[in-house]
Amino acid sequence: xxxxxxxxxxxxxxxxxxxxxxxxxxxxxxxxxxxxxxxxxxxxxxxxxxxxxxxxxxxxxxxxxxxxxxxxxxxxxxxxxxxxxxxxxxxxxxxxxxxxxxxxxxxxxxxxxxx
Numbered sequence: 040x041x042x043x044x045x046x047x048x049x050x051x052x053x054x055x056x057x058x059x060x061x062x063x064x065x066x067x068x069x070x071x072x073x074x075x076x077x078x079x080x081x082x083x084x085x086x087x088x089x090x091x092x093x094x095x096x097x098x099x100x101x102x103x104x105x106x107x108x109x110x111x112x113x114x115x116x117x118x119x120x121x122x123x124x125x126x127x128x129x130x131x132x133x134x135x136x137x138x139x140x141x142x143x144x145x146x147x148x149x150x151x152x153x154x
Contacts (some may be wrong), residue, residue, distance in 0.1 A: 040071040042141035046109075047123070049137050056122035059140070063122070070123045073115045082108050084127025105135035 044067055047055035055065035059133065087102050093100040106128065113125035125131045 040067050041145060042051050042138040043067055043071055043074065045141045046134040046137040050134045052126035053134050054122075054124045054126075056124075063119075066116075066122045068119055069119065070112060073119075074112045077108050077111055077115065081111065102132060102135060103104055105139065106132035109135045109138065 044055070045068075047053045055063055055066060057066050078140065083105065086101070089100060089104065093104075110125050110128065110131040113123060113131070116123040125134060
């Protein structure tokens, strides 16, 4: 949820709207659930089907897949009339990079706090 908030704050093509802060937090929570479901079900299928492309690009193709998953999340949020929108492919790609970096940092901090 924090990574999605960071992407909405840092990437110009990603918008988060809501009446107040509580509405925005609830929207982020619901979008995080949609994002998690998509990454659990759809992303492995995309990764397996595009494995030759991922190998050919030495893993850079995974950035494109992550961007597509974020774009698909925007579509899913639109189905539920949530205030979360990704304007296009480039916003989704840069948003996925931000989400990956923030997730990496949060996982490192959480692992450090566990010890």
